[in-house]
Amino acid sequence: MSTPAAEELLPPKLSRRWHYAREQAISFLMQQAVENPDVISLAAGLVDSETLPVAETRAAVQKVLEDHGSGKMALQYGTTAGSERLRRLLLAHFGQLEGCDPHDLGVDAGQLVVTTGSQQLLSLVCEILLDPGDICLVAGPTYFVFVGNLNGVGAEIVTIPSDDDGMQTGALEAALQQLEAEGRLDRVKLIYAVSYYDNPSGRSLSTERRQQIVDIAHRWSKHHRLFVLEDAAYRELRYDGETLPSVWSFDETRQTVIYTQTFSKSYSPGLRIGFGVLPRDLVKPVCDRKGNEDFGSANFNQHILATVLESGLYDSHVEQVCAAYRIKRDAMLAAADRWFADLPGVSWVHPHGGLYVWMSLPPQIQTGFKSELFRRAVEEGVMYVPGELCYASPLDERPRSEMRLSYGVQPPEGIEEGMRRLSVAVRSMLVSR
Amino acid sequence: MSTPAAEELLPPKLSRRWHYAREQAISFLMQQAVENPDVISLAAGLVDSETLPVAETRAAVQKVLEDHGSGKMALQYGTTAGSERLRRLLLAHFGQLEGCDPHDLGVDAGQLVVTTGSQQLLSLVCEILLDPGDICLVAGPTYFVFVGNLNGVGAEIVTIPSDDDGMQTGALEAALQQLEAEGRLDRVKLIYAVSYYDNPSGRSLSTERRQQIVDIAHRWSKHHRLFVLEDAAYRELRYDGETLPSVWSFDETRQTVIYTQTFSKSYSPGLRIGFGVLPRDLVKPVCDRKGNEDFGSANFNQHILATVLESGLYDSHVEQVCAAYRIKRDAMLAAADRWFADLPGVSWVHPHGGLYVWMSLPPQIQTGFKSELFRRAVEEGVMYVPGELCYASPLDERPRSEMRLSYGVQPPEGIEEGMRRLSVAVRSMLVSR
Incomplete structure (x- = not known):
């Protein structure tokens, strides 16, 4: 032809x-x-x-590649969930932020998943949780790229007004009551909150509301578990004001809040490393999905960041x-x-x-x-x-x-x-x- | 509570x-x-x-980070489609593989998209092209992770038998006839082929069948365009035998074959860099979707690979x-x-x-x-x-x-x-x- x-x-x-x-x-x-x-x-x-961090990264890469053995390990495939070494260090780092010994966190390194920025974690959570027509509650205003994720899976978005203390928990409660009255509570899957120095509003959820959001998620889990997705992308960029506990810290069950953070803002976006702390029964679904998408973020970068964390270069x-x-x-x-x-x-x-x-x-x-x-x-x-x-x-x-x-x-x-x-x-x- | x-x-x-x-x-x-x-x-x-390539990567990173300006560029966010510099070098590299001046390829760097391994490109193509029940034709046996991608979007998979020359084009034609007879040709969207030293069978498509697959895709585009997804992951791992032209090279329209390759096998899987050469009207859909998933693979790694390609370290x-x-x-x-x-x-x-x-x-x-x-x-x-x-x-x-x-x-x-x-x-x- x-x-x-x-x-x-x-x-x-x-x-x-x-x-x-x-x-x-x-x-x-x-x-x-x-x-x-x-x-x-x-x-x-x-x-x-x-x-x-040009000098810091140079020093870390030097260290990763100076030894042929560790160099080869960093240049080989990693695993879908991320490097074991990095995940252990991330657990320690998360413990430090939570003001808690890593052993007392109530989660283990197996519940941490390393992603291509926290963006990929946000996307993965939408993929595994939300069918078209399922409902996610977000603050107004909220992070606009996440709105794209929700639209991308055909989810319905219900906007909860916010004020200087973040998402209004009274309005959140009222919205859930309304959804229940409409017979649609079974479609509600997720509450999304940028908890620290919100993108776009710069505001943080007050301590009281953090507790309330977790309580609301527990109380409104009537058909299935209602998750809270805590996006803590800006947590470490704190300039003054009080040090706030995470929303995650109020979830004593450890099974309701999905926590995510990124090193893009606090270290380097060029490395594209974020992570999620997942309720135990979301680990496999998230990894299954990530296995399909890319079976693992760049292993080399994970070894670099691990070295940066280990050396103390990160904190300074x-x-x-x-x-x-x-x-x-x-x-x-x-x-x-x-x-x-x-x-x-x-x-x-x-x-x-x-x-x-x-x-x-x-x-x-x-x-x-x-x-x-x-x-x-x-x-x-x-x-x-x-x-x-x-x-x-x-x-x-x-x-x-x-x-x-x-x-x-x-x-x-x-x-x-x-x-x-x-x-x-x-x-x-x-x-x- | x-x-x-x-x-x-x-x-x-x-x-x-x-x-x-x-x-x-x-x-x-x-x-x-x-x-x-x-x-x-x-x-x-x-x-x-x-x-x-421990030494090669060390040299490249040294070069990227020795200059504060280029170091900062590599550690900053990149763009969703990938670094301009890398995409130009990839076009030149692709031209080299095709035995063709990059200007005569009939595609430009804007049609190249950098992904987290070629795996992500395979996943993105499924996401933008396939609704549940849509049909993809694959060889039997085929790359099993891609079967996961097809299952992941709810696609139907039709298996075409293969022999020493790869997917049997007579059987491909017959399958399409059968699907048309069943009134389901409108659901057929994609033909997938691992064209070089197939994973898993190690076999390559014969030159004749490469041409035939492109012709078949053109001829059977009766309801909408039927795409061929050419997975050339192993192309550069050639040990003997003839140098085969790509399936892509037979697509004179440049609008039917989606070509993808990775540096995971030929350089380092730890960098997780692959790329796609896309028909022009798939560039925006793929980038839209990638924007949602991670808004760009690690920029740092792209600068490293660009330096490796530029320096000639890659070829050796x-x-x-x-x-x-x-x-x-x-x-x-x-x-x-x-x-x-x-x-x-x-x-x-x-x-x-x-x-x-x-x-x-x-x-x-x-x-x-x-x-x-x-x-x-x-x-x-x-x-x-x-x-x-x-x-x-x-x-x-x-x-x-x-x-x-x-x-x-x-x-x-x-x-x-x-x-x-x-x-x-x-x-x-x-x-x-």
Whole structure:
């Protein structure tokens, strides 16, 4: 037969799953950044380049590869769940964060799974737990990539309002009552919470609410176990304020909270290492699924991180990173005071850690990609993440006048200048009305 | 409320998808290996530890991290599709394998996607293409992890018999006719072929059949485009015999064959880097899905591999690796001659590359995990992969008397001894009947 011309070919027929997941706001943002290279991005969630651990990683790799035996071990396949050595060190590290001897944690290294960033753990949990139409409860606003994961498996998302103490537990309880009244409680599988210095809002769940969320999950496990997915991605980026216990720590059963954390923010995103602490009966399902996806994240990187943790280089690096981000957070808050304090109806969150300042504008100023403000901001040379992207509710029910501002990438001068430019755009919207 | 006791908790309700994917033979094999540490494994598909590129990787990392600028770039987030620099080098490398100037390949670096091993690419293709009940045609035997991927998305698998020239194209054509007659052609989405030194059979598709498979995909694209997924994982592990053109090279449209390869076999599985060369209209779907799963494989490793490719260290390493495997393949074939030649009804494939020898026993000797032979083999101190795991058809329709024997991990002496032990077990089965 003769080969068909490329334009004669029929189109592919893609899966429903792909259709669920096809709209990703992040693509538009990255395209904007590429097309506008002179723009100061307060949008990107990347980490500060200056503090990346080049010397630490060099030392660790040197150590891993200087011995031919350990070098070969690091360059060979690992296992799906991750390197034993790293998992033991992660357990010790987790114990340290929990203020607890690893032997008293009530979990063992076999319940830790190493993933390609904590993102993969979030994705795996959705895959093994959620059928189309199953329900996950999330805070509004919430981490927008996770909304993509939920959409990707066809889950239904119920948004729980949040305030300065995070997800409102009264509203969470009410939502579950409502779902039960509708006869849909059997579809509820998961409560998702970014527990420390939330992406996007910068807020943390209060201690009291941490306990309450666990209690609610236990109490509402009427048809099957209702899990809490605690995303502690920013836990170690703490600059001041109290040291909060994890949501996980309140789950005395150890069978209800799925805990996940990443080294992307506190060490290096280029290594792409995250981990999950799993209730015992989710270990095999998660590993089965991960076996299908990639049968193990890069083993080499796991040996590097293990060496970094073992050597103490990690702890000192986290101190440095926090010192650098503290300065940048202060720079953003100072710039906000300087440029926005006199604007009526503008307010923002003062985070104690993490990478984000959440700013609210008067309701008449929309902030979306297609808004006049976004256009003016890009024209002034600054970019932010529209707050409406961080909600899962129907567009007309979302707050439309919020912005996520990141101080992760820019140096203090860039933060100052970016905030000044943003204030020019916002001011022009206030004046022109 | 009081916390429930762990044993009072209701069980989780997992997703249908997890149920699709929950049985993974690899787990049993790994468990056997752990429980029987003195056993010589001819089962493991790991690569030869002795040839792992410790010095090459050390040199590359040194180069990546010696400069603070390039070091920071490697330790920062990358993009979902992979590092631009690596993708350009991969295009050049792919051109080299195709014997073609990269500019004349008819694809650009934007159509290359870097993944966590080629395994992730295989998984992503299933995710974006296959709904439950959609059909994929595979050779029998075929790569058993991919069967897990197909099961994982609820796909139906149609097995096409194969011979020394790989998947039989006459049978492929007949199967499509049959599916059309059943009114199910609209569910057929994909033809999967391990084109070089197949895992598990060690055989390659003949040149003629490569062309025919592409023609068949074009001709049978009646409802939507029918894709061919060419898994070229072992392409560079060629020890002798002719250099075969890829299936991809026969697809003049460049829109029908999805090509994937990995550096796990030819360089290091610990880096976990594979890539796909995608038809243009699959790039966004694959990246959307990958964005959800992990938004990018480890950037650090991509910079290392780029440096290895750029420096020429890669080509010389592949030569070394092939020289080492050639010796081990010869050792296994010589041992097969020595220990099995006089056994009636025993035959095996002579591979020109890859990691596997496929051995067939008389039909009365079953080889499965629960077979007497498997038990006796472990008792003798040797392990293999039962051939029946490499078929997707119902168990009673599968050949039950085949074995996949790998010369990847063992040194020549271990191969010799493993084959001797295996022959003792097989001989005992022949005698005892």
